[in-house]
Amino acid sequence: MVTTLIVATTSDPASINPANALLAMPGFQPGPHFQDDMKSFVNEGVRVLLHGKSIVVEDDLDLRWENVTGEVIDEVIFFSKHTAVSNKPALTVHPIGVPHLQEGDVPLQGGRPGWAALPNPRMGSWLRHLRKLAQAHNLVPEFEITLEGTHHGPITNKPTMFLEIGSTEDYWKRQDAAQVMAQLVWEGLGLGGGTDLGNWSRENDKKKVLLGIGGGHYAPRHMDVVLKDDVWVGHLLSGYSIPMEEIKQSKGETNGEIGGTWRESIKAAYEATRSAFPGGEIIAHLDHKSFKGWQKKAITEFLAEQNIEIGKPKNFVEY
DSSP, rough: OOOOEEEETOHHHHHHHHHHHHHHTOEEOOOOOOOOOOOEEEEEEEEEEEEEOTTTTOOHHHHHHHHHHHOOEEEEEEEEEEOOOOOOOOEEOOOOOOOOOOTTTTTSSSOTTTTTBBTTTTTHHHHHHHHHHHHTTTOOTSSEEEEOOOOOEEEEEEOOOEEEEEEEEHHHHHHHHHHHHHHHHHTTGGGGOOOOOOOHHTTTSOEEEEEEESSSOOOHHHHHHHHTOEEEEEEEEEEGSOOOOEOOOSSSSSSEEEESSSHHHHHHHHHHHHSTTTTTTTEEEGGGGGSSSHHHHHHHHHHHHHOOOOGGGGGGGGO
């Protein structure tokens, strides 16, 4: 059986409300003592852990759980609030990591410079299921249902995803949104006797996995592909996660050298995605319009050097 660790914090209504809605569903019992300032609950293969700190600061909870209880965790799912400049209501799903930061940079929202978590293979199917649930609960069109680019911590060692409610206090507290997120986890993990969704080891006869490169934070071009059935999602590197700088010579001309941590970021995201999808065919999907000519050329050449396949939307469809 897969053992799933679900983490929520009491300091955030968009985190604790979905956790409480989930814990109100049948079968949850108090779990083992983990740490004095945390509470745990168990139900079949699910472990829910509640703490009181910021959601991005408690590192290595999967390994710490194993050290305390002897149980090996297979995947980690966090409930959290989402903030956005637009303040638009949204329900989001995303992988985590800060692969573009370099040694010495201080990650402001957790993680470790240069690190990308293993992306949870359930993300694609759960995003598609979240849309259905949100529609059934009349949260659409008020809420946007979307992926987000890879960002923030905390550090984990097993396949991880964040489920977020955004984007302002009023929406973080919405019980209907909390209920939908709880329902997503309940049905997505097959609690109550259903079949879980997005189980790579069971459903991987369709092997194509999207590694998103470029575009805005909400990954619109990548979303277009993922919303089609059966596309698996790995890391999604928005433009800000692949910093590229043209290095100017003294006369203002470039010599083709491109600075920035974009190569390291792509490599970390690719390796993590490959590890999360054993036997998968990882295909890079570029948001072409988001790049200048020199950027696209450099990225395309780098992917070829690394033997990373580049695909168009039609390449992700299985016939």
